[in-house]
Amino acid sequence: MGSYDHVIILGGGMAGLRIAEKLAKSGIPTTLYEGKRDVSYLADRASGVLSISGVKRLNIDYSSALENVLKGAVIYSKSQNMKVVSEKPQAYVLDRKLLIKKAYNNAKEAGANIILGKRIKEDEIKDFDDGKTVIVGADGPISSVAAAFGFPPIKEVLLTYKAVYDNVNCLENHMVRLFFDNEISKGLFGWLIPYSKEKVEVGLGLSEKVKGNSKQAFDKFVKNEGVASIVNAGKVSSEYASIIPIGARDKTVKGNVLLIGDAAGQTKATTGGGLIFGLSCADAAFQAVLDTFTKGKPLSEYERNWRKLYNFDLSLHKGLHRYYSNLSNNSIDRDIYLMKKLGFDSFFSKHGDMDSIKMMIKRLFIRKAG
Numbered sequence: 001m002g003s004y005d006h007v008i009i010l011g012g013g014m015a016g017l018r019i020a021e022k023l024a025k026s027g028i029p030t031t032l033y034e035g036k037r038d039v040s041y042l043a044d045r046a047s048g049v050l051s052i053s054g055v056k057r058l059n060i061d062y063s064s065a066l067e068n069v070l071k072g073a074v075i076y077s078k079s080q081n082m083k084v085v086s087e088k089p090q091a092y093v094l095d096r097k098l099l100i101k102k103a104y105n106n107a108k109e110a111g112a113n114i115i116l117g118k119r120i121k122e123d124e125i126k127d128f129d130d131g132k133t134v135i136v137g138a139d140g141p142i143s144s145v146a147a148a149f150g151f152p153p154i155k156e157v158l159l160t161y162k163a164v165y166d167n168v169n170c171l172e173n174h175m176v177r178l179f180f181d182n183e184i185s186k187g188l189f190g191w192l193i194p195y196s197k198e199k200v201e202v203g204l205g206l207s208e209k210v211k212g213n214s215k216q217a218f219d220k221f222v223k224n225e226g227v228a229s230i231v232n233a234g235k236v237s238s239e240y241a242s243i244i245p246i247g248a249r250d251k252t253v254k255g256n257v258l259l260i261g262d263a264a265g266q267t268k269a270t271t272g273g274g275l276i277f278g279l280s281c282a283d284a285a286f287q288a289v290l291d292t293f294t295k296g297k298p299l300s301e302y303e304r305n306w307r308k309l310y311n312f313d314l315s316l317h318k319g320l321h322r323y324y325s326n327l328s329n330n331s332i333d334r335d336i337y338l339m340k341k342l343g344f345d346s347f348f349s350k351h352g353d354m355d356s357i358k359m360m361i362k363r364l365f366i367r368k369a370g
C-alpha cells in the first residue's frame with residue numbers, strides 16, 4: 001500500500017455506496033458516514049428514470065426496484081408536440097427507495113463499515129485529514145467536504161418539486177411526457193412519469209435564477225391540460241421539493257480529497273439525471289483510489305480520467321441546456337416544428353441516446369455518410 005491506509009466517505013447516497021462497495025471488495029479499509037439513520041430517507045425526493053443501456057453498462061443491481069419500462073417520450077411545447085417512440089424499451093422507472101436499500105446491502109455485504117445517523121459537520125471534516133486517509137465527498141450538492149476544503153462552487157442549481165399521484169388513469173403508460181414552458185419551468189421542464197396505468201409522478205424543475213419557487217411553479221404546471229386530464233381524479237400520496245446541481249465544479253480533487261456524484265456536479269444539465277454519470281465517475285474515483293493504494297499513483301488521475309471519459313458529453317448537455325433555457329415559448333414551438341419537419345423524431349426513435357449526445361452526433365454523421 002502507498003502512504004494511505006484508510007478511506008473515509010461522507011454521504012451514503014448512490015454514489016457513496018457504490019464506491020464504498022467497490023473499495024471494500026478490493027480489501028481497502030473503508031468507512032462511510034451517512035447523516036440520516038436510513039439511507040432511503042431522502043431517496044423519494046428524486047425520480048428513478050435510468051437508461052437501460054446505462055443500467056447494463058454499470059451493472060446496477062436494479063431488479064428489486066423495477067416499477068415500469070419506458071419506450072419513449074412525448075415532448076410538448078405550448079402548441080406543438082413530438083413523439084419519440086422506440087421499438088425496444090429505452091429506460092427503466094425504478095423505485096429509488098428500493099434501489100438505494102439494495103446498494104446499501106451490497107456495500108455492507110462487501111465489508112464496508114457504514115455508520116448511519118452521523119452527519120459530519122463542516123468543521124469536523126478536517127479531523128479526518130491525518131495524512132493517512134483518503135477523503136471522498138459524496139455528500140450531495142451542498143457538500144460540506146467541498147466547503148471544508150475550499151473547492152470551487154457548483155455553477156448552477158435547479159429547484160425541483162414532484163408529487164406522486166395514485167388512482168389515476170394513464171393509458172399510455174410506457175411513455176414519459178415532457179412539457180417545455182419557459183414561462184413556468186425555465187431552466188428545465190415539467191414531467192409526467194408513469195409508474196403504471198394507475199400511478200404517475202408529476203414534477204418540474206426550474207433555474208434558481210428565476211423568480212418564485214418550485215412549489216408555485218408546480219401548482220401552475222399541474223393545471224396544464226395534458227397533466228390535469230390524467231391526475232385530476234387521482235390522489236397525491238407524497239410530495240417533495242429538492243435541488244439538482246448542474247455543471248461540474250472546476251476542480252474535483254485536492255490532494256487526498258475527492259468529490260463524486262452531485263457533490264462534484266456530475267449531472268446531465270438537459271434533464272437533471274445524475275445517476276448514470278455520477279456512478280460512472282464514482283467508478284473512475286474507485287480506480288484512482290485503488291491505483292493510489294496498490295501502485296502509488298497520484299489521486300489526481302481521477303480528475304484526468306473522468307474528464308477524459310465524460311466531460312465532453314456533460315459540456316454538450318450544458319450547451320443544449322443553455323440554448324433551450326433561453327428560448328421564448330414561441331421559439332420552442334418553432335424548434336419542435338422544425339425538428340419534426342427535418343425528421344428528427346424518427347432519428348431519435350432509432351438512434352436516440354438518453355445519456356450521450358456525443359454518441360447521437362456520431363450516429364447522425366454515420367447516417368448522413370451512409
Ligand SMILES: Cc1cc2nc3c(=O)[nH]c(=O)nc-3n(C[C@H](O)[C@H](O)[C@H](O)COP(=O)(O)OP(=O)(O)OC[C@H]3O[C@@H](n4cnc5c(N)ncnc54)[C@H](O)[C@@H]3O)c2cc1C
Pocket residue numbers: 010011012013014015016033034035036039042045046047048049050118119120121122138139140141144160161162203242243244260261262263267272273274275276278
Ligand atoms: C426531482 C429530482 C429528480 C431526479 N430524477 C432523476 C432521474 O430520473 N434519473 C437520474 O439518474 N437522476 C435523477 N435525479 C438526480 C439524482 O437523484 C442525483 O444525481 C443522485 O441522487 C446523486 O447521488 P449522490 O450519491 O451523488 O448524492 P445524494 O443522493 O444527494 O446523497 C448524498 C448523501 O449524503 C448525505 N450527507 C450530506 N451531507 C452529509 C454530511 N455532512 N455527513 C454525512 N452525510 C451527509 C445525505 O444525507 C445523502 O444521503 C433527480 C434529482 C431530483 C432532485
